Amino acid sequence: MLLRIARHDLRCLAADRAAWILVAMLAGSVAYGVYNGSTWVRFQEATLAAVAEDEASRLVQLRRDAEAIAPDAAAPVSWLDPRSPGVVAGSRGQRFAAAPPGPLAAMTVGQADLYPFYFKMTNRTKQTFIAGDEIENPSNLMAGRFDLGFVVVYLFPLLILGLSYNMLSAEREQGTLAMTLAQPVRLRAVLLGKALARAGLVLTLAIGLAVVGSLVAGVDLRAPGVPARLGLWIATVAAYGAFWFALALAVNALGLASATNAVVLVSCWMALVVIAPALISVAVTSLHPVPSRVELIGAIREASSKASQEGSGLLAQYYEDHPELMPASSAPIAADFLVKLQAVQKTVDETIEPVMARYDDQLARQQELVDRLRFLTPAVATQEALNDVSGTSLGRHKHFMAQVDDFHQVWQNFFIPRVMRRERFSLDDYDAIPEFEFREQPLSAVARRAAGGLLGLIAPSAVLTLAGLALLRRYPVAGR
Amino acid sequence: MLEAVDLTKTYNGTAALDALSLTIAPGEVFCLLGANGAGKTTTINLFLNFIQPTKGVARISGLDVTEHPLQTKRHLAYIPEQVMLYPNLTGVENLDYFAALAGRELTQDESRSFLVEAGLPAEAAGRRVKTYSKGMRQKVGIAVAMAKQADVLLLDEPTSGLDPKASNEFSELIKLMSDRGTAILMATHDLFRAKESGTRVGIMKHGRLVETLNTDDIGHADLEKLYLEHMRD
Numbered sequence: 001m002l003l004r005i006a007r008h009d010l011r012c013l014a015a016d017r018a019a020w021i022l023v024a025m026l027a028g029s030v031a032y033g034v035y036n037g038s039t040w041v042r043f044q045e046a047t048l049a050a051v052a053e054d055e056a057s058r059l060v061q062l063r064r065d066a067e068a069i070a071p072d073a074a075a076p077v078s079w080l081d082p083r084s085p086g087v088v089a090g091s092r093g094q095r096f097a098a099a100p101p102g103p104l105a106a107m108t109v110g111q112a113d114l115y116p117f118y119f120k121m122t123n124r125t126k127q128t129f130i131a132g133d134e135i136e137n138p139s140n141l142m143a144g145r146f147d148l149g150f151v152v153v154y155l156f157p158l159l160i161l162g163l164s165y166n167m168l169s170a171e172r173e174q175g176t177l178a179m180t181l182a183q184p185v186r187l188r189a190v191l192l193g194k195a196l197a198r199a200g201l202v203l204t205l206a207i208g209l210a211v212v213g214s215l216v217a218g219v220d221l222r223a224p225g226v227p228a229r230l231g232l233w234i235a236t237v238a239a240y241g242a243f244w245f246a247l248a249l250a251v252n253a254l255g256l257a258s259a260t261n262a263v264v265l266v267s268c269w270m271a272l273v274v275i276a277p278a279l280i281s282v283a284v285t286s287l288h289p290v291p292s293r294v295e296l297i298g299a300i301r302e303a304s305s306k307a308s309q310e311g312s313g314l315l316a317q318y319y320e321d322h323p324e325l326m327p328a329s330s331a332p333i334a335a336d337f338l339v340k341l342q343a344v345q346k347t348v349d350e351t352i353e354p355v356m357a358r359y360d361d362q363l364a365r366q367q368e369l370v371d372r373l374r375f376l377t378p379a380v381a382t383q384e385a386l387n388d389v390s391g392t393s394l395g396r397h398k399h400f401m402a403q404v405d406d407f408h409q410v411w412q413n414f415f416i417p418r419v420m421r422r423e424r425f426s427l428d429d430y431d432a433i434p435e436f437e438f439r440e441q442p443l444s445a446v447a448r449r450a451a452g453g454l455l456g457l458i459a460p461s462a463v464l465t466l467a468g469l470a471l472l473r474r475y476p477v478a479g480r
Numbered sequence: 481m482l483e484a485v486d487l488t489k490t491y492n493g494t495a496a497l498d499a500l501s502l503t504i505a506p507g508e509v510f511c512l513l514g515a516n517g518a519g520k521t522t523t524i525n526l527f528l529n530f531i532q533p534t535k536g537v538a539r540i541s542g543l544d545v546t547e548h549p550l551q552t553k554r555h556l557a558y559i560p561e562q563v564m565l566y567p568n569l570t571g572v573e574n575l576d577y578f579a580a581l582a583g584r585e586l587t588q589d590e591s592r593s594f595l596v597e598a599g600l601p602a603e604a605a606g607r608r609v610k611t612y613s614k615g616m617r618q619k620v621g622i623a624v625a626m627a628k629q630a631d632v633l634l635l636d637e638p639t640s641g642l643d644p645k646a647s648n649e650f651s652e653l654i655k656l657m658s659d660r661g662t663a664i665l666m667a668t669h670d671l672f673r674a675k676e677s678g679t680r681v682g683i684m685k686h687g688r689l690v691e692t693l694n695t696d697d698i699g700h701a702d703l704e705k706l707y708l709e710h711m712r713d
Contacts, residue, residue: 001581008577015568015608175564179621182528182558183581183628184550478521478530 001185005193010201019163023205026159030209033148037106038217040145044101044117051096051118062092063430085425086338088433089123089415097121097407097436099400102391103226104233106217107210108149110383112392119404121436123342123415125349126356126408127300148210149386152237153379154273157244160202161265164248166258167194172477173258181477188469191249199245206241207234225443232389232450239457240382246461250468255476276377283373288365291358303351307344318343322420331422342419367394371449375456385453388446395449399441410434481506482527482632482663486536489522489687496522498687499536506631509654509664511674511695513707514684520667522687524634527665528558540632554582557625561637563617567610571595571620574609575627582628590627598623599649615646622653625662633657635666639673651677671707675700683710 013019066082081087098118105112119129144150168191171177180190211230221227247268251261307314319326374380387393414434418425482504489497497519504510512520525531526538529545529552538545540552565574572591579586586594595605598619609617618638625633635654639647647670654677658664668674674681675695681703683691690710698706 004577004580008580011573012566012568174567175560175562176566178528178530178560179558179564179578179624180581181530182553182556182634183578184553184583185581186550478525478528 001189002193002196005185005190006197006200009194009197013163013198013201022159022162023201026156026202026206027209029151029155030148030206031213033146033151034106034210034213034217036145037109037147037149038214040109040113040147041101041106041218044105048098048100048118051098055094055096058092058094059430059433062088063427066425066427066430083424084338085415085418085423085429086123086342088425088429089411089419090338093430093433094120094122095411095433095435097404097438099396099438102396103223103229103440104214104219104390105392106148106219107214107233108152108386108390108392109145109147110149110387110390110392111144111394112387112397113145115394115397117400121407121411123412123419124345125300125352126405127352129408148214149383149390152206152210152240152386153383156206156237156241157269157273157379160198160241160244161248161262161269163198163202164195164245165251165261165265167191167198167248168252168475169256169258169261172255177477187472187475187477191252191468191472195245195249199241203238203241207237210237225440225446228443228447229389229391232447232454233386235454236382236385236389236450236457239454239461240378243378243457243461243464246464246468250464250471253468253471253475255471255474272377273379277380277383280370280373280376280380284366284369287369288362290362290366291355296352296355296359299355300348300352303348304344307347307351310344310347314347315340315343318346318420325417325420327420327422339419339422342416363394374453378457378460381453381456385450388450388453391441391446395445396441400438403436403439407434407436481539481541482510482665483539483542484523484526484536485539487523487526487533487538488535489519489526489531490534495687497526500689502682502689502692504663504665506661506663507658508680509658509666509678511678511681512665512667512684513669513671513674513681514667515711518684519687520684521636524558524636524665524667527632527634528553528556555629555631556634557621557628557630557632558634559618559621559625559636559638561640562614563621565609565612565617565620568608570608571600571605571612571616571623574620575623578624579627582624584627586627591623594623594627595620598626599653613646615642615650618642618650619653622657625657630657630662633662633664633666635664635668637668638666639668639670647673671704672700675703683707685710 062082374384484500484502487500529549543552545552575591600619678695
């Protein structure tokens with residue numbers, strides 16, 4: 001019976017021009033969203049390719065220069081001399097630590113365009129490389145991209161409401177409800193059948209187009225974890241759509257006029273999609289404000305200038321602390337600026353560390369609060385889940401940053417002893433320069449968080465549906 | 481068979497229908513007369529289980545409509561004053577849907593022949609219903625009743641607004657249904673039609689059935705006189 005009602009409803013929709021317009025709008029915005037997302041992914045990939053190309057050609061040139069120097073040549077004097085470990089570590093031999101775009105980044109860019117995705121590694125402090133920003137139009141960054149995530153979170157509910165706000169009220173208003181209920185069929189079957197038909201149509205279309213579009217845009221299904229992520233993406237969108245249909249169902253069950261339904265539902269959309277996320281954002285930033293960036297920069301400057309003044313003193317101090325790095329008296333490289341700088345860096349690092357840590361702590365607290373508050377509105381729960389499974393979340397960025405930190409440590413451990421011992425950088429050493437290899441966020445972590453979000457969507461949908469069906473008992477079929 | 485026993489519906493203490501007791505046998509056409517607000521539509525809505533009775537029982541084929549809402553509708557057809565159909569679908573598609581809800585999947589040919597039997601021009605069956613006149617939509621309603629082989633027909637002022645020819649055609653259809661053994665309850669303002677097609681008439685006033693008589697026992701002029709007498713005061 002449900003299927004028969006659903007089939008009939010689809011037939012009615014097919015004969016209605018307004019429904020076609022809504023469907024066309026949905027298809028158009030999904031296509032545009034995928035296009036924008038894949039443009040961003042292609043930009044990232046092109047940037048990373050350019051970066052890799054730069055790194056490779058620089059290292060080839062460096063090695064060629066090193067080979068050109070006779071083994072018994074005089075001690076290096078040039079700031080570009082390839083035999084000086086400080087030169088290799090801090091300029092000519094720098095490697096990049098880069099994160100590829102998330103596995104489904106074309107489907108949800110989210111705020112990933114605000115996170116840096118590659119760093120030029122150096123033997124200096126973290127501060128010197130962490131601030132390498134991408135140049136992008138700030139107004140674009142502020143508004144965010146018209147990506148598929150935006151289409152799903154903001155536009156998708158409007159289209160659903162446009163298609164379902166008068167599911168039942170229109171039947172009553174045009175008089176067909178009485179004819180229908182004069183047949184042996186329950187009101188709840190009529191409403192459920194119609195909701196299922198419309199949900200089936202919209203979800204199939206939206207998800208089908210999104211998946212096809214993203215495969216065309218280059219999402220690689222054979223890559224590890226991608227089918228599972230795609231499955232979670234689909235489940236999240238389906239659950240989010242189900243929430244809006246459940247809401248429309250519940251409002252229709254109140255027995256109000258179509259126009260009233262429309263006003264009520266649009267108000268819900270405003271409250272849940274526009275206002276609540278803004279309030280959550282205000283709550284998060286005012287409860288756990290991030291320390292001023294000016295304060296951080298000030299601390300760095302102060303520490304640097306103080307350390308520089310103490311320059312040679314710090315170097316002596318350094319060797320006192322690290323007697324094993326004390327260079328032989330016949331060391332081939334002079335105790336030049338670079339060596340001194342290395343000693344200074346360490347002091348600066350130690351001074352700045354607590355200031356940086358405060359940043360990270362506050363960010364972690366913010367994310368923790370978002371984790372809890374996201375359940376207040378399906379819009380935030382969905383956005384977070386989509387970011388997670390697409391690999392464009394803050395969580396993945398932090399995962400990347402932790403790897404960058406580790407790599408920085410490896411880099412320092414490799415170069416600093418060579419710098420401080422004032423050794424010559426040998427040809428073998430070039431092959432041993434550490435390389436960064438990005439490890440994707442583990443699927444289990446992604447799936448756990450996305451599953452929480454899914455639950456936060458399914459539970460209210462179920463409650464709304466059940467409440468709606470219960471309300472139908474008092475539905476005024478015949479007015480008085 | 482239709483049966484009301486002490487059927488009462490009150491809204492905020494005012495009786496819209498007051499202790500109606502009535503039995504309509506198969507093949508009978510019972511016409512309910514009365515002013516607007518006399519309780520005619522309330523009676524029909526109670527039989528349809530669209531509203532709940534305050535007291536008493538409405539039975540269709542012996543089953544209480546509130547306890548067996550689905551079974552009682554399996555063989556019931558309802559034709560309101562305005563038969564409202566899905567405007568963007570054709571007559572055939574509308575009939576298909578309502579018959580399917582009643583548990584009967586029709587073929588295209590079956591649908592068309594029911595519509596033609598109900599008096600719809602064959603060329604109109606494949607047209608969108610929004611181009612139909614009121615009379616044509618009612619014929620689709622009759623076709624639904626025929627397709628589901630209704631034992632019971634509830635009609636709410638079906639002939640108001642129809643031109644005399646359409647009205648006459650409608651009476652023919654009522655007669656056809658009644659000859660097949662359908663029990664028919666028709667609320668109407670049309671005394672002439674009531675006398676012509678009804679086997680019995682009942683006059684309602686303020687929710688009470690105040691008079692019941694066989695149409696054979698009374699002439700048209702006398703029926704009108706009687707009706708107006710009741711409406712006085």
